[in-house]
Amino acid sequence: MPSASHHSELRAQLETLTTEAFRPELADVDRLPTLEIARLMNSEDATVARAVAERLPVIAATVDAVADRMARGGRLVYAGAGTAGRLGVLDASECPPTFNTDPAQVVGLIAGGPDAMVTSVEGAEDSRELAEADLAALGLTADDTVVGVSASGRTPYAIGAVAYARTRGALTVGLACNRGSALAAAAEHGIEVVVGPEFLTGSTRLKAGTAQKLVLNMLSTITMIRLGKTYGNLMVDVRASNEKLRARSRRIVAQVTGADDDAVERALAATDGEVKNAILVLLAGVDGATAARLLAESDGRLRAALAAAAG
Numbered sequence: 001m002p003s004a005s006h007h008s009e010l011r012a013q014l015e016t017l018t019t020e021a022f023r024p025e026l027a028d029v030d031r032l033p034t035l036e037i038a039r040l041m042n043s044e045d046a047t048v049a050r051a052v053a054e055r056l057p058v059i060a061a062t063v064d065a066v067a068d069r070m071a072r073g074g075r076l077v078y079a080g081a082g083t084a085g086r087l088g089v090l091d092a093s094e095c096p097p098t099f100n101t102d103p104a105q106v107v108g109l110i111a112g113g114p115d116a117m118v119t120s121v122e123g124a125e126d127s128r129e130l131a132e133a134d135l136a137a138l139g140l141t142a143d144d145t146v147v148g149v150s151a152s153g154r155t156p157y158a159i160g161a162v163a164y165a166r167t168r169g170a171l172t173v174g175l176a177c178n179r180g181s182a183l184a185a186a187a188e189h190g191i192e193v194v195v196g197p198e199f200l201t202g203s204t205r206l207k208a209g210t211a212q213k214l215v216l217n218m219l220s221t222i223t224m225i226r227l228g229k230t231y232g233n234l235m236v237d238v239r240a241s242n243e244k245l246r247a248r249s250r251r252i253v254a255q256v257t258g259a260d261d262d263a264v265e266r267a268l269a270a271t272d273g274e275v276k277n278a279i280l281v282l283l284a285g286v287d288g289a290t291a292a293r294l295l296a297e298s299d300g301r302l303r304a305a306l307a308a309a310a311g
Contacts, residue, residue: 017152017153017154017178018177018178018179018194018196018197019151019152019177019178019195019196019197019198019202019204019208020152020197020201020202021196021197021201022197022201023197023198023199023201026040026199029199040199041199041206044199044206044207045206045207045210047195047196047207048195048207048210048211048214049214051193051194051195051196051211052193052211052214052215052218054193055191055192055193055215058189058190058191059191059215059218059219060222061189062173062189062191062219063218063219063222063223063226064226065145065171065188065189066145066171066173066219066223067223067226067227069143069144069145069171070105070143070145070223070227071227071299072143073143074141074143074144074145074170074171075104075105075106075107075138075143075144075145076092076105076106076107076144076145076147076219076220076223077106077107077108077109077135077138077140077144077145077146077147077165078091078092078106078107078108078109078147078149078216079109079131079134079135079146079147079148079149079157079158079161079162080109080110080111080148080149080150080155080157080158081110081111081112081116081124081125081150081155081157081158082111082116082120082125083151083204083205083208083209083212084149084150084151084155084158084175084209084212085108085109085110085111085116085149085157086110086117087149087209087212087213087216088108088109088110088147088149088216089108089109089110089117090108090213091106091108091213091216091217091219091220092106092107092108092220093108094220095220095224096239097238097239097241097245098224098235098237098238098239099224099229099235099237099238100229100237100238100239101224101229101237106220107138109131109134109135109161111124111125111127111130111131111155111157112124112125112130124157125155125156125157126156126157127156127157127160128156128157128159128160128163128164129160130157130160131156131157131158131159131160131161131164132160132161132164134161135161135164135165135168136164140164140165140168140170141168141169141170142168142169142170143170144165144168144170144171145170145171145172145173146161146162146164146165146170146171146172146173147172147173147174147175147216147219148161148162148172148173148174148175148183148186148187149175149212149216150174150175150176150181150183151176151177151178151204151208151209151212152176152177152178152181152204153174153176153177153178153181153182153183153184153192154181154182154183155183158174158183159174159182159183159186162174162183162186162187163186166186166187166188171188171189172186172187172188172189173187173188173189173190173191173219174186174187174189174190174191175191175193175212175215175216176190176191176192176193177192177193177194177195177204177207177208177211177212178192178194179192179194180192191215193211193212193215195207195208195210195211224237227300228298228299228300228301228302228303228304229300231256231276231279231302231303234252234255234256235248235252235275236252236256236275236276236279236302237275237276237300238252238275240273240275246273249268249273249275250264250265250268252275253267253268253275253278253279253282256279256283257279257282257283259282263282264278264282267279267281267282270287270288271288271291271292272288274292276291276295276300276302276305277291277292277295278291279302280294280295280302280305280306280309283306283309284305284306284309284310286309291305294308294309
C-alpha cells in the first residue's frame with residue numbers, strides 16, 4: 001500500500017497541473033438552472049478546438065513520422081489508462097471498418113486490460129512494468145509507433161509505454177494536456193494540448209478528453225490519408241460489413257466514376273465488393289483480376305493504380 005509520503009507527493013504533483021485547477025467562479029454551479037449549466041459547459045467545450053489548433057505543426061510532423069513507419073509495415077499503438085486508454089481503444093477499433101485495416105495494424109492498450117474499459121482496475125495506471133509487459137507481448141519493432149496518452153502527462157503506465165518503446169527503437173509520441181509534462185519529455189514527439197481547468201475540477205474526461213479524441217482522430221485519419229486509404233475525401237477502403245456500409249460503398253463508387261447503378265453493381269460484384277477495385281474496373285476498363293494486380297503493385301494507392309492503368 002502506498003505510504004502517506006507517497007500520497008502527499010502525489011497531491012503536490014496534482015496541485016501543479018492546469019487540468020486539476022479549481023475554478024472558484026463555478027463553485028455554485030449546482031445551483032444554476034439546467035440550461036445555464038449546459039451553456040457554460042458548451043462555452044468551455046468551444047475552447048478545445050482552438051487549443052488543438054495551436055499544436056497543429058507538431059501534430060502534422062508526428063503524422064508524417066507515423067506514416068513513414070506504417071508504410072514500412074509498422075503498427076500504430078495507443079497506450080493509456082482510464083479515459084485516455086479508452087479513447088485510444090476507441091480510435092483503434094474504428095480503423096478496420098473505416099479504412100479496411102487489419103485489426104492488428106492499429107492497437108489500443110488500456111492499463112488493466114479489456115476489463116478496464118468499463119471498470120476501474122486498481123493500481124493499473126501506476127505501473128510502468130505493466131505497460132512494458134503489454135508492449136512486449138506485441139513484439140514491438142523499430143517500425144512501430146507507440147503513442148502514450150495521458151491528460152495529466154504524469155501517468156506511469158503511459159510514460160512506461162513510451163520509455164519501453166524507445167528501447168525497442170520504435171517511434172514514440174506523448175499526448176498530454178499540461179505543459180512541461182513528463183510524458184511529452186519522454187517521447188520523441190510531444191503533443192501538449194493545454195485546455196485549462198475543467199468544468200468539474202479534475203474531471204479530465206471533459207475538455208481534456210475531447211482534446212485527446214480530436215488529436216487521435218487526426219493521427220489515425222491523416223496517417224491513413226497519407227497511406228492512400230482515401231481518394232480525395234472518400235473512404236474508398238471502407239469495409240462493407242453491414243447494409244449501411246454496403247450502401248455507402250455503392251455511393252462512393254458512383255461518386256468517383258459517375259456510373260449508373262447497374263454498372264456499379266456489376267463492378268462491385270466483379271471485385272468481391274472492394275470499392276477501390278470496382279472504381280478501377282469502371283475508370284480503367286480492366287477486369288477484376290487486373291484491378292487487384294494494379295492496386296497491389298501500387299501499394300493500394302488508387303491514384304497511382306489509375307495512373308499505371310493509363311500507362
